[in-house]
Amino acid sequence: MKNEESSRQRLLEINRQQAEFYEHDLYVQRDRQSLPVRIWGAVRDSLHRFRQETGIGSAADELHQLWLGNLGGSKVLDLGVGCGNALSIDIARRCREYHAIDLSERLAASFQQALLAEGLQHARAYRADFLADEFAERDFDIIYALGVAHHFEDFDLFLATAQHRLKPGGRMITYDPLNTFWASRLLRAMFRPFQNDAAWEWPFARRNFELIGRRFRIEAVQGTLGRSKWAFPLVVLNPQWAIRRGREAHLRDLAECNRVASPLFRCLHVTMCLVRK
Template identity: 40%
Template sequence: MDNSELSRTLDTNKKQAEFYNTKKKNLPTRIWSSIREKTLHGIRKDLNIQQDFHDLHKIWFGELKGKKVLDLGCYAGNHHSRYLAENSKQYLGLDLSKVGIDILNKNLAHIPSGVGVVQDFLSESFTEKDFDLIYAYGVLHHFENIDLLISKLNEKLADKGQIISYDPLQTSTPIWLIRKLYRPFQSDAAWEWPFSRKTLLKFDKHFDILEKRGVLGHAKWFFILNLLPIPQEKKLKIGKSLHKKDWENSNTSMSHLFTCMQLTMHMQKRGS
């Protein structure tokens, strides 16, 4: 591992910790976040996209009873944090933010085998390993150096350990262009690195990708459909059909996956 690169990344993560403890965003970032969330939240809700992710992740977890689980970058807890803590043999929630982990620990107070810790995943002081499952919901794209990340994931996973991830993509040309124009004004640009084609190829090289699903490929244009003077029922029917096409084709076709805005993957550590 390149020590200078690791040191630079750890310094960046200190700034990231401060950002998530204070949530201080500049005006362009606040405007972009508001527009993005209002637009995408409506689409995800109307087309049942978020629920599809949550349901699929629960299937991918499998039987948790004997598993040691790392909930990576969980802040105060994500949709599945409580479920993972209550059903696994050992649960560790890890985040850079003390504010987030304090909240998480209050919510886990009734679970003897569950705890949240404030620590950097890449730091030498984080010594826990042999995780059967690493759940990384909206986290892996915060690492600029994918080689560092992949090396650490392999180090921390048990034999045949699995990763379930969920991250944004910038492989769609219009999305890449929008992000390119916005990035110079972005408060959190130093640790926001949506997956590129190159990123995906690196994960595919180092892990067995058991399954992957992309969303908001064709379905991202649902917001335009919503502007048209046609019955809402018909809009939803078309939108759900587009989402279904994204969901099914992205698992088998990389070209279709590259049109999507978000990706979830179920990966497994390769045997030595």
């Protein structure tokens, strides 16, 4: 118990640093000072465009809509919402009670204005730390954690907190990077000494799935950028051909990478629907 509390205090301090990082746009400022980070950022942005152009990004949104199901009567937590993600407004419209939290007060306030503009009086966006006792909300039917779960080095503590905040049988939907493919592990290891957000960047290893299994049932899982990742470097040679090949490979990824097995661990990203035990 003492070790758990020590770990929680350490993560709370890291979250404080993370809040300052995004509150003051330090990501952008430091990018201008570091060539490796600028290169990494350019690759990351290019990969994002590739995901959109091949339909990989929209496929994840479609899965999330399916997993969310009928939200009437549901209490939802949109965790690490920033300025809102692709489904945030839609989720807020469809549920009974909607909480959107972020470590950055600036980003949460921006999204609160978007909710008010939509006339969603039952929805709130505000600054809060998921791990902190001051965030007292419990009994969520759904936690929507888009690109959030991998920010916790002590992943089991994150899972325990999510389990505590969900109703029995409640669901958590996640989307995170994987670090199980040899090439991605190598590239990430090379970049990490230059990474200005390394303290809260912990892409999933195989160990994460073991920890999940102790507290949650994996109802659904889907890996992306498995076979399709090989088309991404070809964008520099022939963008149209690369996008076409990426779409074809993505369809195979959807069919092959939907369970916790070897094909999944060759992917770069994973999304899951987890049910609290």
